[in-house]
Amino acid sequence: MKISGAEIFCESLRREGVKTVFGLPGGVVLKIFDVLCQQKDIELVLTRHEQGAAHMAEGYAKATGKAGVVLVTSGPGMTNIVTGLADAYMDSVPLVAFTGQVSTDLIGNDAFQEADNVGISRPCTKHNVLVKDVNDLAQVIKEAFYIATSGRPGPVLVDIPKDVSTAKTEFKYPDRINLRGYNPTITGNKQQIQRAVEAVMQAKKPIIYVGGGAIFSNAADEVRELAEITQMPVTMTLMGLGSFPGTHSLSLGMLGMHGGYWSNMAMHHADLLIAVGARFDDRVTGKLSEFCPEARVIHIDIDPTSIRKTFHAHIPIVGDVKAVLKQMNVMLRSMDGNPAQVRGLRAPWLKQIGQWRSEHPLVYHQDDKTTKPQYVIEKLYELTKHQAIVATDVGQHQMFAAQYFKGTKPRTWLTSGGLGTMGFGFPAAIGAQKAFPEKLVVCVTSEGSFQMNLQELVTAAEHKLAVKIVLLNNGVHGMVRQWQDLFYEGRYSASVLGKMPDFVKLAEAYSIKGLRALKPGEVEPVLKEGLAHKGPVLMDIHTDPFENCYPMIPAGGAQHEMMLEDPPELNRGKKGGTPRRKVDEGDGVLPA
């Protein structure tokens, strides 16, 4: 029996096990939406903006490990998901985005709502395809899911012209993929692994540096085993948080620009660096010429382009992190006849790191007048008993959350690392909540980031997705304001948010519970009430507009030259006016 391209689309998604599609309809995808509403296996989450759909699919994918699916129309529908695609590409998020396209006979005519979807998305997708013949559709969809989720995951875009979705053909879902040029390396080269194991056994000051790759590859157990049997400390990138328990005695937490003093010092003095699914991003390395000057480098990554891209590797190992670590651990276990010897070898190093940690721990000073953002995160961490899935936006609040929320499980930390997309957090939290309706999902955001995708409040309300929004409201683009204070003589160009909506009323307008905490004493009761509420909640928590995030490696600075507190010469608000209201004025709306 012949069926339409739209039916092939639905059937193929069903075969791929897709349960949820995030999207928004439009002219050229009407046929697909028409078929979608006539079946029950796949649920559509209608978003209010296509960017929201893309980030929801990312949140869904990051929390589950499965591909997130987006369905939008041509032209503006597609251009609106570009940020989501670029974000997913940077952070290796498996995403399959279906975009409508004008009919094949109209392509290139500047038809209504036409855009060159594959052209626009080419540099920000792992792969993309314009399907010109309905007979290719099933094969393309199967391959799209395979490419998105295998190797180093990433977004794949499938562009479906209107006439392809209406044309009919015999349907047979392919049972195999046919990709001659795509075959990711999984197992690592044995000799290289042997060399790595020898280096580990000899090292006096080793450190494991774990990135997001360990999460995508489900290698948390292997990382832990490696750390424990060899007594090596573990530091994580922003994307790697959760791959190793933040509460473990060998955990150093995050490294890099706003990482712990001790973790950056440990990196700087290490004699062996084991990079696991990490890519030596500039926010991690700081000044490259002074990064890890004493270390031999083992670099394990499934993507060969990550190796030697920015930093040298003495022992490169291309392969799936989980597979390679398994191989390594087997060898280490067989070699490791005397664990006490390794323990003895590492003891002075771990002691040294502990000393760095006690010299300069993370600090903030909470008084009874102004709420510090760190205090809110610490309270949240306490109250959620480490069990929440946390999605963040981008900026100071993101860094505070990374520093103070010691995640213990992979796929519970959803953040935009590479692209740094403000507006990511809230829709990502919705996507994760959709995947796990019973779990506690918290969105840590700020007034700046939240306002970039707040239209999705209605999506949360409509689908009864009980996301707990913890909005750290300091009335400024905090990270921008911090840099202006430190490097632009306190001229607050465009970082002070003049008018502010009343977030509580805003939540209520979307029939969502709104709560507000103006003073430190109100923070805990508000968090308790919000977390206990059954539906979605927005907690508008007013925080100190002047709090800066430390430690900090200034851009271009060396990793061991961290700023640990405000410099004495800090000259705040020199020319550009002061940030907003006094905190206790707080009706949430700024005076004009």
Added chain:
Amino acid sequence: MEHIISILVENKFGVLARVAGLFSARGYNIESLSVAPTLDPTTSRITIVTAGDERIIEQIMKQLNKVVEVLEVVDLTQTRFLDRETALVKVNTKPEHREEAVRIADIFRAKIVDSSSTTYTIEITGDVDKVEALINMLKPLGIKELIRTGRIGISRETTRTASPRREPALLKY
């Protein structure tokens, strides 16, 4: 240093754009580019001449390998290879220069493939040095137009005729 990168790709639309995009997105320059189908009509051969230090070339090769439709990437300059280029040179020929133009073409074993009362069009095929030498010789006569194909290359089967070069770089760890 100059590199000739030979890329075997699936013969589909958009592949060239993806390959070229890898260069442009990183600010790497393509000096010449040639594309044509191979014996197998489902694949095409892209030959790119580019320049860069070792790290840049390694990154280019890896990035190219990552493209789903790319089947094989070889840096010919790391092997024993042969390269050729064809140029068409339209040269002004005042009456007193017509003999000279024919003589120069002869010396280079180039062919005159078109002539008018004021021009000759000369076709030359050879390695880049030969093509450039001919162009330099013709310059004083006045070159009206010059079209070059860009270089193509192929690996040698025998070692006797080629200058010894390094073995292929080890790319798979």
